[in-house]
Amino acid sequence: MNALALHRDATVVDLHSDTILEVESGTRDIAVRSAAGHIDLPRLREGGVDAQVFALFVHPHFTGQGFGRVSRLLDAFERLDQQDDRLVRVTSVAEIERVSRTGRIAAVLAVENGSAIDGDVANLDRLYARGVRMMSLTWNNSNDLADGAVEERHGGLTPLGGAVIARMLGLGIVVDVSHLSERSFWDVMGSVRGPVVATHSNAAGLTPHRRNLTDDQLREIKKGGGVVGVNFYPSFTGGPSLRAVLAHIEYLVNVMGTDHVALGSDFDGFSQAVEDLEDVSKLPNLTAGLIERGHAPADIRKILGANALRVFRQVWGR
Numbered sequence: 195m196n197a198l199a200l201h202r203d204a205t206v207v208d209l210h211s212d213t214i215l216e217v218e219s220g221t222r223d224i225a226v227r228s229a230a231g232h233i234d235l236p237r238l239r240e241g242g243v244d245a246q247v248f249a250l251f252v253h254p255h256f257t258g259q260g261f262g263r264v265s266r267l268l269d270a271f272e273r274l275d276q277q278d279d280r281l282v283r284v285t286s287v288a289e290i291e292r293v294s295r296t297g298r299i300a301a302v303l304a305v306e307n308g309s310a311i312d313g314d315v316a317n318l319d320r321l322y323a324r325g326v327r328m329m330s331l332t333w334n335n336s337n338d339l340a341d342g343a344v345e346e347r348h349g350g351l352t353p354l355g356g357a358v359i360a361r362m363l364g365l366g367i368v369v370d371v372s373h374l375s376e377r378s379f380w381d382v383m384g385s386v387r388g389p390v391v392a393t394h395s396n397a398a399g400l401t402p403h404r405r406n407l408t409d410d411q412l413r414e415i416k417k418g419g420g421v422v423g424v425n426f427y428p429s430f431t432g433g434p435s436l437r438a439v440l441a442h443i444e445y446l447v448n449v450m451g452t453d454h455v456a457l458g459s460d461f462d463g464f465s466q467a468v469e470d471l472e473d474v475s476k477l478p479n480l481t482a483g484l485i486e487r488g489h490a491p492a493d494i495r496k497i498l499g500a501n502a503l504r505v506f507r508q509v510w511g512r
């Protein structure tokens with residue numbers, strides 16, 4: 195099987211994109227193919243993506259009005275979903291498999307930054323009811339739940355953050371550890387039994403950066419059965435090229451094994467051009483690169499999506 199055939203046949207899952215921000219602001223109509231940004235529905239299909247995680251990102255600017263902000267992002271997503279039958283919101287792995295078999299794109303909703311709930315655990319239930327199935331406690335800044343990667347305020351996870359995690363696990367919402375400070379990370383890992391996901395983080399051992407994960411952190415994620423989605427953002431890969439992304443995939447595979455590596459492009463969350471991975475339509479190049487480097491097709495399928503689906507199934511329970 196050649197690279198393109200393998201890519202088309204595999205279930206491809208991207209764990210993180212910021213595209214909904216542009217949908218909400220009206221910057222772009224993602225129903226139409228364009229050269230702007232990284233993701234629109236035609237390019238998702240060209241790129242062979244079966245399931246796209248759409249992050250509902252609440253910027254710290256909205257602190258105190260997080261729930262209103264995330265609700266508007268959800269409204270924008272729902273308008274798109276209702277107008278366009280190429281996109282289907284999903285809340286189970288069975289649905290992802292069914293949607294992908296019909297050539298449509300499964301949309302998984304995630305919240306980026308727990309400030310979205312304005313400190314009220316009941317808001318988590320409201321987000322769950324609208325389909326949210328994954329959430330990160332913070333963005334880069336600290337909030338009332340935990341410290342983020344670039345701001346130490348509490349010394350890790352707060353008691354409220356612990357209560358939020360307990361409710362997330364009770365509902366079946368995947369805990370995303372990307373963007374946490376290192377102390378927050380270890381606190382979270384101490385309070386979650388079962389897998390977590392770092393949706394869009396790379397290896398600090400290869401590219402030292404506060405947003406990347408140390409080898410110890412990677413091994414801890416592996417221990418819980420979780421996955422790390424490789425981020426394509428050049429600041430986190432060490433260079434604007436597919437080659438740099440592949441180097442991170444191989445580093446993560448060496449530290450964690452092939453069962454714990456996934457994709458988390460961060461598409462539409464950065465503006466630099468990545469050589470050979472200019473937008474989502476170029477994703478088959480990543481599969482070709484892994485084949486060229488001697489990775490077995492079964493391992494490539496895991497990295498492209500099967501590992502992410504394993505964690506979703508485990509946390510969502512279906």
Ligand SMILES: [Zn+2]
Pocket residue numbers: 306373394463
């Ligand atoms: Zn992010």
